[in-house]
Amino acid sequence: MNIVSTLNSPVPIAKFQYICGVRWTNPDPKNVIYPNGDLGKEKGYIVMRKSFYWLATAGSELAGECFYYIFFPSCAWVFNLGVARRSLLFLSTSMLLGQSLKDVLKLPRPSSPPVIRLEATYETEYGMPSTHTIAAIAVSFSLLLFTSDIYKINYASGLTAATMWSLIVMLSRIYLGMHSLLDIAAGASFVGFLLSVLPRAIYWFDSTQLASSHLPTCVFGACTIFVSWLVFQLDSKVDKKTGEARWNTARGDTAEILGWCLGFMVGSRYSILNGILPKTSISTLTQSFKLPSYNMLVRFLV
Numbered sequence: 606m607n608i609v610s611t612l613n614s615p616v617p618i619a620k621f622q623y624i625c626g627v628r629w630t631n632p633d634p635k636n637v638i639y640p641n642g643d644l645g646k647e648k649g650y651i652v653m654r655k656s657f658y659w660l661a662t663a664g665s666e667l668a669g670e671c672f673y674y675i676f677f678p679s680c681a682w683v684f685n686l687g688v689a690r691r692s693l694l695f696l697s698t699s700m701l702l703g704q705s706l707k708d709v710l711k712l713p714r715p716s717s718p719p720v721i722r723l724e725a726t727y728e729t730e731y732g733m734p735s736t737h738t739i740a741a742i743a744v745s746f747s748l749l750l751f752t753s754d755i756y757k758i759n760y761a762s763g764l765t766a767a768t769m770w771s772l773i774v775m776l777s778r779i780y781l782g783m784h785s786l787l788d789i790a791a792g793a794s795f796v797g798f799l800l801s802v803l804p805r806a807i808y809w810f811d812s813t814q815l816a817s818s819h820l821p822t823c824v825f826g827a828c829t830i831f832v833s834w835l836v837f838q839l840d841s842k843v844d845k846k847t848g849e850a851r852w853n854t855a856r857g858d859t860a861e862i863l864g865w866c867l868g869f870m871v872g873s874r875y876s877i878l879n880g881i882l883p884k885t886s887i888s889t890l891t892q893s894f895k896l897p898s899y900n901m902l903v904r905f906l907v
Contacts, residue, residue: 662724688755691747696866
């Protein structure tokens with residue numbers, strides 16, 4: 606068995622779940638990672654260690670839309686608007702390419718059984734690459750990259766934090782039974798490649814959008830809306846039962862992320878050009894990093 610087949614096998618995922626206390630209620634005596642008989646419509650599994658489950662669920666949300674709805678505005682307000690804009694551009698581009706790649710490759714998620722699916726939300730999506738992995742690495746490492754241009758930071762601590770953030774998300778996807786090791790590796794390799802080629806283009810676009818006329822922003826908006834529509838055409842097969850285009854959560858997530866990015870970019874540009882937000886918030890001058898004061902945190906929470 607070659608390395609690709611081993612990484613794509615559902616067996617390591619099922620064994621990891623078994624070790625963590627996720628097990629079939631009626632296991633096969635000969636192989637405990639499989640159920641004994643046909644499950645039918647029954648749930649068929651138990652979660653023995655609830656703390657692991659809630660930790661994995663929370664870890665998975667570190668790459669979820671709800672978290673980033675809070676994270677990026679907080680980053681812009683507490684730390685630096687320029688860092689938030691560039692990191693969000695990188696995340697949106699990575700997610701667009703990663704989600705679209707799923708519909709191009711059309712590779713299924715790990716088979717169940719033996720894997721136990723603990724998260725039903727994304728079952729309609731294809732598996733490779735893992736976009737939760739892409740999102741986790743994209744945000745944590747792009748944040749480190751773009752922050753280092755403005756603040757003097759401890760790289761060892763920053764790399765450790767970004768790596769831990771990414772590992773928590775990746776392990777959570779394995780625990781929840783949503784991805785194979787190959788899906789995770791493909792997602793990490795894909796976003797690693799993007800980190801080596803995209804930042805220069807993001808710097809250029811961010812500075813161009815803020816310094817030039819409204820034309821680049823209008824073109825960006827029109828292209829974003831067009832691409833949001835286009836992702837729905839990548840896999841437009843018709844469901845035989847309903848006669849409608851088969852729904853895939855990746856499409857909705859991609860359109861949502863693109864629309865969110867467009868709103869953030871246009872809104873922040875308008876605020877800067879009209880004096881609502883200071884231009885110094887996107888300064889590229891290196892300065893010492895300072896945590897927000899107590900008064901700033903209270904004002905933010907209120």
